[in-house]
Amino acid sequence: MAAHRAATLSNVSYDVRLDIPAARDSAVFGVIDVRFAVREDDDQLVLDFRAPFGHVLGVLLDGDSVSFSVSQDHIVIPTNTLTAGEHTVTVRFRSTDAALNRQDDLLYALFVPDRASTAMPVFEQPDLKARFTLTLIIPSAWKALSNGAQISRASAGMGRDSVRFAKTKPLSTYLFTFAAGALEVESAVRNGRTFTMYHRETDPQKLQRNREAIFDLHATALEWLEAYTEIEYPFDEFAFLAVPAFQFGGMEHPGAIWYRAESLFLDPTASRTQELGRASLIAHETAHMWFGDLVTMRWFNDVWMKEVFANFMAAKIAGPSFPDLNLNLRFFQAHHPTAYSVDRTAGTNPIRQPLENLRDAGSLYGAIIYQKAPVVMQQLEALIGETVLRDGLRVYLDRFRYANATWPDLIGILDSLTTEDLSTWSDVWVNQTGRPRVAAAWTDSGLVVTQRDDVANRGLLWNQPVVVAIGVGDSVIEQRVLLRDAQAFVPMTLPSTPAFLLAGADGVGYGRFLLDAASRDRLLARVHTLENPLHRAVAWQTLWEDVLEDSLDANTFVNATVVALDRERDELVAQQVLGLLRGAYWRFLPDSSRTAVAPAVEAALWRALDAAPTPGRKGAYFSAIVGVTLSLDGVARLERIWRQQETPRGLPLVEQQYIGLAEALALRGVPNAEAILTEQESRITNPDRLARFRFVRPAFSADLGVRDSVFRAFANVENRRRESWVLDAMSAMHHPLRAEYSLPTVRASLELVEEIQRTGDIFFPLRWLNATLDGHRSVDAAQIVREFLAERPDLPPRLRGKVLQAADDLFRITGK
Numbered sequence: 001m002a003a004h005r006a007a008t009l010s011n012v013s014y015d016v017r018l019d020i021p022a023a024r025d026s027a028v029f030g031v032i033d034v035r036f037a038v039r040e041d042d043d044q045l046v047l048d049f050r051a052p053f054g055h056v057l058g059v060l061l062d063g064d065s066v067s068f069s070v071s072q073d074h075i076v077i078p079t080n081t082l083t084a085g086e087h088t089v090t091v092r093f094r095s096t097d098a099a100l101n102r103q104d105d106l107l108y109a110l111f112v113p114d115r116a117s118t119a120m121p122v123f124e125q126p127d128l129k130a131r132f133t134l135t136l137i138i139p140s141a142w143k144a145l146s147n148g149a150q151i152s153r154a155s156a157g158m159g160r161d162s163v164r165f166a167k168t169k170p171l172s173t174y175l176f177t178f179a180a181g182a183l184e185v186e187s188a189v190r191n192g193r194t195f196t197m198y199h200r201e202t203d204p205q206k207l208q209r210n211r212e213a214i215f216d217l218h219a220t221a222l223e224w225l226e227a228y229t230e231i232e233y234p235f236d237e238f239a240f241l242a243v244p245a246f247q248f249g250g251m252e253h254p255g256a257i258w259y260r261a262e263s264l265f266l267d268p269t270a271s272r273t274q275e276l277g278r279a280s281l282i283a284h285e286t287a288h289m290w291f292g293d294l295v296t297m298r299w300f301n302d303v304w305m306k307e308v309f310a311n312f313m314a315a316k317i318a319g320p321s322f323p324d325l326n327l328n329l330r331f332f333q334a335h336h337p338t339a340y341s342v343d344r345t346a347g348t349n350p351i352r353q354p355l356e357n358l359r360d361a362g363s364l365y366g367a368i369i370y371q372k373a374p375v376v377m378q379q380l381e382a383l384i385g386e387t388v389l390r391d392g393l394r395v396y397l398d399r400f401r402y403a404n405a406t407w408p409d410l411i412g413i414l415d416s417l418t419t420e421d422l423s424t425w426s427d428v429w430v431n432q433t434g435r436p437r438v439a440a441a442w443t444d445s446g447l448v449v450t451q452r453d454d455v456a457n458r459g460l461l462w463n464q465p466v467v468v469a470i471g472v473g474d475s476v477i478e479q480r481v482l483l484r485d486a487q488a489f490v491p492m493t494l495p496s497t498p499a500f501l502l503a504g505a506d507g508v509g510y511g512r513f514l515l516d517a518a519s520r521d522r523l524l525a526r527v528h529t530l531e532n533p534l535h536r537a538v539a540w541q542t543l544w545e546d547v548l549e550d551s552l553d554a555n556t557f558v559n560a561t562v563v564a565l566d567r568e569r570d571e572l573v574a575q576q577v578l579g580l581l582r583g584a585y586w587r588f589l590p591d592s593s594r595t596a597v598a599p600a601v602e603a604a605l606w607r608a609l610d611a612a613p614t615p616g617r618k619g620a621y622f623s624a625i626v627g628v629t630l631s632l633d634g635v636a637r638l639e640r641i642w643r644q645q646e647t648p649r650g651l652p653l654v655e656q657q658y659i660g661l662a663e664a665l666a667l668r669g670v671p672n673a674e675a676i677l678t679e680q681e682s683r684i685t686n687p688d689r690l691a692r693f694r695f696v697r698p699a700f701s702a703d704l705g706v707r708d709s710v711f712r713a714f715a716n717v718e719n720r721r722r723e724s725w726v727l728d729a730m731s732a733m734h735h736p737l738r739a740e741y742s743l744p745t746v747r748a749s750l751e752l753v754e755e756i757q758r759t760g761d762i763f764f765p766l767r768w769l770n771a772t773l774d775g776h777r778s779v780d781a782a783q784i785v786r787e788f789l790a791e792r793p794d795l796p797p798r799l800r801g802k803v804l805q806a807a808d809d810l811f812r813i814t815g816k
């Protein structure tokens with residue numbers, strides 16, 4: 001249907017009028033004029049409107065009433081008389097609240113990826129771009145914004161105002177938006193352009209402290225993008241809204257970006273990393289104005305393109321302002337481990353995935369789009385060069401402006417600018433799953449690097465430069481090898497046989513980098529002595545992959561992390577080691593080994609906490625201590641700290657940490673757990689944290705019946721609305737110390753995932769599955785997952801993939 005409409009309709013525009021009452025539970029009513037041209041006579045017209053039958057109040061075709069039917073989320077106008085030419089369909093309707101995010105004194109639309117049709121009848125597909133003209137009737141005390149500039153505001157009587165916005169540039173429906181509510185406005189002029197910020201921040205100091213930086217970052221990003229693309233800012237307005245607890249980091253509606261307020265308004269104690277995070281977020285959303293908004297994917301199978309370019313540009317824009325941060329190390333840590341965690345599993349997907357129905361667009365999102373695709377874009381730039389990529393992107397943006405394009409459209413342009421064979425490159429990296437197994441070996445005359453395909457009977461070859469770190473005596477040299485075929489050789493001579501070879505050492509190379517036995521032993525013993533933090537980070541990830549493939553014993557790995565804890569001084573690498581330690585400790589050590597090693601792990605973490613230079617870094621060790629402590633002495637010490645009889649040296653604890661301690665003590669089954677939880681509840685002063693604690697508390701109960709009732713309640717969608725709380729509760733119930741007892745609910749939890757996919761946010765299904773399975777390491781649990789997959793051949797393939805992703809460690813631990 002989408003293809004038919006794209007082929008037959010053109011010149012679409014919408015004139016929308018919405019009546020928004022103050023009370024969040026009073027219905028929004030509207031009327032829309034849908035104007036379009038039909039290329040040739042057609043026998044029916046289908047509008048998307050995902051609302052109950054009674055929400056369609058009247059339909060006119062070219063001003064005359066017309067028969068229509070409402071079925072399966074569509075309004076169908078059967079018309080033998082829809083002649084070629086211009087027409088207008090007028091629909092009076094009642095909106096659903098599904099995508100309107102209604103709160104007291106605030107409403108904001110969020111239509112990505114396919115939810116505009118829950119609020120109004122439209123042609124919901126990204127390649128039918130339309131101009132929107134919006135009128136909102138709102139309470140007189142409210143302000144409003146939308147993609148277009150506000151052009152008039154007048155009283156509509158009864159304490160209400162009519163606010164009209166200018167006609168927009170052509171937009172895909174998922175980029176149309178509006179918000180209305182009790183909002184404050186700030187604006188600033190930079191380089192002759194006005195930037196407007198709407199917000200609800202009540203702390204004037206917080207606002208003042210961040211105001212200039214927020215405007216400056218937008219102006220810098222916009223100027224940079226105009227220069228890079230050679231296309232002026234392609235929309236009229238530049239406004240944005242800071243929404244408290246917004247569900248994403250940001251959403252790139254042209255002229256009306258939505259941000260999570262907490263990501264813009266930083267605390268005075270914010271770290272450089274948080275500052276970089278804010279600069280990157282602003283650059284990301286601003287880059288979308290060109291990549292995604294001006295040129296939009298034809299269909300959601302290419303949704304990854306807009307994200308990868310936004311990230312790629314954001315790194316170029318924000319990075320240079322942070323020369324004090326190790327950006328290569330951050331890039332590696334932010335992308336490779338997460339991409340690998342999906343790409344090594346049987347449930348992985350290619351970057352470019354087929355999408356039959358727009359309704360399933362939400363299921364495309366995940367680590368392959370957000371983490372692997374940016375790595376692949378780095379590879380592409382390395383392959384063809386910065387200038388060729390930039391010039392190709394300029395052609396692409398110019399050729400498809402205010403229209404739609406596909407990945408093959410871009411590859412076609414780039415292919416014409418380079419001698420590289422980009423269609424083969426693209427097929428392997430973008431259309432296929434997985435990663436190469438890459439091995440480096442030393443011969444008398446030089447370095448040999450080989451690759452082979454992880455997947456049987458496929459035989460792919462990945463084209464990428466591979467950097468090998470070579471241990472020579474006490475120093476390390478890097479050698480770059482262009483790997484295009486199954487094998488590459490670089491002649492080299494060294495004074496002695498290398499102590500180790502570590503491939504992928506630049507943190508850009510993507511693959512399962514194999515260690516020979518001597519290199520593995522050497523790195524296990526001295527990874528912490530490598531001078532370059534990026535080498536240490538890559539080495540830890542490579543050793544971890546060895547644990548996952550059972551070529552390295554988990555106990556040996558945990559012992560190596562314990563040694564490293566005493567020596568690692570780089571904050572980012574220390575964080576990585578802590579994460580790997582916790583993963584190996586809970587998931588890969590048998591219970592008896594874990595209990596045996598716990599005192600040594602706890603002692604090493606306390607030593608590292610004492611030695612850490614700042615409260616922030618001490619906090620990271622403290623949270624690991626709370627996460628792993630099992631020894632009787634250790635648990636007793638945690639309880640003394642919770643009772644405020646003892647304080648970790650140099651680390652004043654905050655409410656959040658006491659809550660974590662109380663929950664950890666309950667999970668460890670201390671005798672007075674209920675009393676501790678009760679007292680903790682009475683200590684909480686922050687209302688949001690109190691509400692969360694009351695929600696999750698029953699999941700920490702020692703009473704199995706209470707925990708079961710928590711799980712049973714999650715069968716009702718109304719009890720799953722606060723997704724992060726639900727995940728906290730699920731993780732508690734399936735904690736390794738309680739996995740034995742929650743085992744009987746695993747199957748029911750898997751059965752729920754299909755409904756969760758329909759009712760929840762895009763990341764919720766995989767997170768739900770992870771919260772269910774992460775704590776389990778029993779053969780029985782693995783069997784339950786296998787039976788579920790075997791008995792549910794009807795499970796949608798992408799959802800099946802998510803189950804396989806979540807179960808991957810469990811399958812590895814229990815032997816496939």
Ligand SMILES: [Zn+2]
Nearest residue numbers: 284306307310
């Ligand atoms: Zn984005």
